[in-house]
Amino acid sequence: MDNPKRVAGGAANRGLEENTMAILDTAGFNSSKISHHLNDDRLAFLEAVRCASLLSCNGTAPTSIMFEAVFQILKDEDSLALIMESYQLLVDLTKRFPRVYLSKTEKSESSSSNVKSELVVVQEAWCPFSFGLDNYNEKAVANKQLGGSVDSLSFHALLQEVVKASKERKSEVVEIKFLRNMLLLQYLIIIFEGDFLPRNSAYQENMNWTLLRESLLNMLLGSRKIIYKGFIQDCLCIMCDLSFDQTELSSEVSHDSRHSGDLSEETDTALVLALPELEKSTCTVLKKLVLMIMELDLSRSMADLQGLTTRADGVRTPVVDIILEELIYNSDILLSFLQVFDEPKWKLKVIEEYFQKYIPKSSVRTRRSNGQVKDLTFDGVLKCFSNSNSTKSIIKKLSIEVAQLLLAHAFQAYLSLSLQHLPEGGSELKEDVKGSSLAEVCKNVISAFTSLRREDKDTEILPFGKEALFTAATILLTES
Numbered sequence: 001m002d003n004p005k006r007v008a009g010g011a012a013n014r015g016l017e018e019n020t021m022a023i024l025d026t027a028g029f030n031s032s033k034i035s036h037h038l039n040d041d042r043l044a045f046l047e048a049v050r051c052a053s054l055l056s057c058n059g060t061a062p063t064s065i066m067f068e069a070v071f072q073i074l075k076d077e078d079s080l081a082l083i084m085e086s087y088q089l090l091v092d093l094t095k096r097f098p099r100v101y102l103s104k105t106e107k108s109e110s111s112s113s114n115v116k117s118e119l120v121v122v123q124e125a126w127c128p129f130s131f132g133l134d135n136y137n138e139k140a141v142a143n144k145q146l147g148g149s150v151d152s153l154s155f156h157a158l159l160q161e162v163v164k165a166s167k168e169r170k171s172e173v174v175e176i177k178f179l180r181n182m183l184l185l186q187y188l189i190i191i192f193e194g195d196f197l198p199r200n201s202a203y204q205e206n207m208n209w210t211l212l213r214e215s216l217l218n219m220l221l222g223s224r225k226i227i228y229k230g231f232i233q234d235c236l237c238i239m240c241d242l243s244f245d246q247t248e249l250s251s252e253v254s255h256d257s258r259h260s261g262d263l264s265e266e267t268d269t270a271l272v273l274a275l276p277e278l279e280k281s282t283c284t285v286l287k288k289l290v291l292m293i294m295e296l297d298l299s300r301s302m303a304d305l306q307g308l309t310t311r312a313d314g315v316r317t318p319v320v321d322i323i324l325e326e327l328i329y330n331s332d333i334l335l336s337f338l339q340v341f342d343e344p345k346w347k348l349k350v351i352e353e354y355f356q357k358y359i360p361k362s363s364v365r366t367r368r369s370n371g372q373v374k375d376l377t378f379d380g381v382l383k384c385f386s387n388s389n390s391t392k393s394i395i396k397k398l399s400i401e402v403a404q405l406l407l408a409h410a411f412q413a414y415l416s417l418s419l420q421h422l423p424e425g426g427s428e429l430k431e432d433v434k435g436s437s438l439a440e441v442c443k444n445v446i447s448a449f450t451s452l453r454r455e456d457k458d459t460e461i462l463p464f465g466k467e468a469l470f471t472a473a474t475i476l477l478t479e480s
Helices: 011-024 032-055 064-076 080-096 138-146 152-167 176-206 209-213 216-221 228-241 247-257 265-305 319-329 331-340 344-356 378-383 388-398 400-419 430-434 438-455 463-479
Strands: 100-106 115-121
Touching (some): 032 064, 032 080, 064 176, 100 176, 115 176, 176 265, 228 331, 265 319, 319 331, 319 344, 331 400, 344 378, 344 400, 388 438, 400 463, 438 463
């Protein structure tokens, strides 16, 4: 990636920066007419920043004060136009001027293909987070005065606000605060993603744990200000609450909102129309956040095995363990979680470990010659349904319906992984794909559902189970 232009001292930027605080100062301006003019000024400011930094051929990154001003508009404004414009501008600026990125460099002059990735962190670049800043640090004080910085506690509080609103969203009035909080949450997760992904890629190449130790995501999760387990539970809650179709809800809210005098008709209609897509995109970014935490846990376990971590890194329960506990003791979210959590590698991992808690231990683990323990794979799960005693033991603890659901979704994830043609050694789940031929796995899937039906002939195969059986039978026919 080319080095983005970050010189922020141009005349245009200086002029904008001088007017930034005046634009944001609303003291003494409360009337609706004056407020309307102030909103116009803010929209003009956002457009000026866009023109200076994004539309110009020689555009440069905004100054920190200008970034803070745009961010504060997103955080504090009640105007739908200002919220949407500031959000999109921040996203575009983040893509154009990344704070962290990988720079490709050649290892030697003799081999042009022998390149390595070098992590570049632009230290002077603006960041909305203040995880590592001391309370007496000048930058921290400046951020606090502007109201722009976000620490771990305020990020979790934002998450909890979205959780609360998602549970109450059937109210008659669609609050603009809910929309604003979802966009704010989406933007902050985009920042996490832009910081974590290049760091994790660099870590995979050079095994320098410091790169991930200093990541924003690791600093958030390691903060003592938040309850880590509760944080993950809130992420799951939003994912599951916002995962279903919002079409009927939007229609109902649209009808009810016509009778509310809290918002103008135009704004109210825009809110109703935007809500389903915003909930869908919020659900998507929360899934990205959970996946990043899973990848961070995996990279950390690698660092632990190589002795790269220290006591200062602390101890954190793997997110997969917390998810499993939540799914087991809160079965109401199991279906929605499996539907929305569609990343095949980790979905299969979660289901395998779910089964591992209920399958008889003698069937779960086998010992290799070196004494190491091999965890249960999807192939092993299917084989556990090959005899009546094992099947009875499983459904006694798990129920036939849940077993069907897990088997069907695991088969779906397995097929997705198989189609990716993973390279040798490219994934820890490679053994799940290569353990048996695809035809053999399909036969075992059919056999597993047959065993479940044999134990209780009154049990109906769930629709998702029927899809899995149809897919397995179709694959067997095409390969015969």
